[in-house]
Amino acid sequence: MRSPTPSSPRSKWAAMALRGARTMSWHGSAIRSPGAHEVRVAVTGATGYIGxxxxxxxxRQGxxxxxxxxxxxxxxxxxxxxxxxxxxxxxxxxCQHVIHLAGQLVHDRDAGPLAYFAANVELTNEVMCAAxxxxxxxxxxASSRLVYPATLREPAIEDRDACPDTAYGISKRWxxxxxxxxxxxxxxxxxSLRIAQVTGGDHPGLGVVNSFIRQAGSxxxxxVNGRGEAIREIVHVTDVARAFVSALDRAGEWQAINIGGTRSVTIAEIAHLVADATQSDVDVRHVDVDDEDLSRYALDSTRARDELAWEPSxxxxxxxxEAIKGRECAS
Structure with missing residues (x-):
């Protein structure tokens, strides 16, 4: 393995590793130095949003x-x-453990499962072989809520409901x-952590929450298209991060575990929550559509509480x- 030469450009990651202080700044957070204990964890996709x-x-946990x-x-x-x-x-x-986050997100709703095969399946095989x-x-x-179909009438349970109906979901199930x-x-x-819709923190601006905030501000x-009855479950990225670290302590054969939010919400409810949270009068308008979205993505996270001693906060x-305040600070 090649070591960096003195002339090699060093990223913010390498610069932080060289400080040698008892604590170091990582994206504005106070982090304990790695000397807290000797367990080392590899993280694939470490530069990504969740990573x-x-x-x-x-x-932070040493x-x-x-x-x-x-x-x-x-x-x-x-x-x-x-x-x-x-x-x-x-x-x-x-290393003693690996958290495998790298993969291809949804990028083309018309693409087939093979469009995601290399990034989501072949790379996972490479990780497992090396492990x-x-x-x-x-x-x-890292798996996804999309291993479940959009037609469930109640929160998805891991051993009962996995039956993906999207190309991306099929690749994650594979x-x-x-x-x-x-x-x-x-x-x-x-x-495998089946993660709900992630938002919060330094979010890149995707998802229904940020879309509604942009509309309210502009x-x-x-x-809201139609009645807004589609159901989503949103979870903060820091809660997701805690779940991944908690899962390191779990021993045994493979198990899928849902990582959801504190409750599921309809699209209409999200719109009204955004409107109520703004500092000015914002109306919520429903428009008729020919093909209304009635998808339902809600997760039963009981197993996460039982197996990982984890729950969202x-x-x-x-x-x-938080998202509204972040947008105000950035403007």
């Missing part, structure tokens, strides 16, 4: 972290703290099956208030 928060939470991203060549990955470039096997050799080769204790894998298979045939503990009115109202 950055997972790294923060790991370091773990040493190998935050990994693509290394510029096929099969190569860069440790964003140390600058080292190598294979996953080489990076995992010094077996290096004898890791556990793998925590990746879950791969993780489950490797766990069953090895000594690796494995968990035109003073929020438009951010209510939809809190998430919306």
């Amino acid at each position: 950055q928060q997972v790294v923060v939470e790991l370091r 773990y040493r972290v190998a935050p990994l991203t693509r290394g510029g060549a096929p099969g190569k990955y860069r440790d964003m703290l140390l600058g080292d470039v190598g294979t996953l096997t080489e990076h995992f050799t010094s 077996v080769e290096t004898g890791l204790a556990s793998v925590v894998h 990746s879950e099956d791969l993780v489950r298979h490797v766990s069953a045939s090895s000594s690796i503990s494995a968990t 035109v003073g009115e929020i438009t 951010w209510r939809p109202e809190d998430i919306i208030q």
Whole structure:
């Protein structure tokens, strides 16, 4: 594995690793130095939206972290703290666990499952093979609420309801099956976290919450298509990060665990929560549509409470208030 040369450009990750202070700043947070204990966790997709928060939470709890991203060549990955470039096997050799977040998000609703195969299935296979080769204790894998169909009439339960009806959801279900298979045939503990709609923190601006906030700020009115009866469950990214770290302590064969919010909400309710949270009069207007969205994505997170001693702390109202304040500060 190549070590960074003195002339190599160092990212903010490497710069923080070199400070040597008892605490260090990571995206504005006070983080304990890695000397708290010797357990080291590799994180794939560490530069992503969830990945950055997972790294923060790991370091807050005293773990040493190998935050990994693509290394510029096929099969190569860069440790964003140390600058080292190598294979996953080489990076995992010094680790005890891996949190696998890297993958392809929904990018084309008309694409088939194979459009997501390389990033969501083949890469997961690469991670699991490296985990077996290096004898890791556990793998925590990022899955999605979209392994469930949009037609459920009650909150999804892990062992009952997985039956994806989107190409992306199919690819995530395939990746879950791969993780489950490797766990069953090895000594690796494995968990797939099926995550609700994530928002909060330094969100890139996607999702219905941010869409409604933009409408409220720009035109003073929020438009809801139809009755707005589609159901969503939103969870704050810091709650998600805590769930990933909590799952490191879980031992045993593969298990899927839902990571949801404090409650599910309709699209219309989200619109009214945004309107009520603004500092000016904002109307919510319903418009007729020919094909109304009636999808329902609600998760039963009982298993997360029982298995991980985890539960969400951010209510939809809190998430919306934070997003509005963040937009005001940025303007």
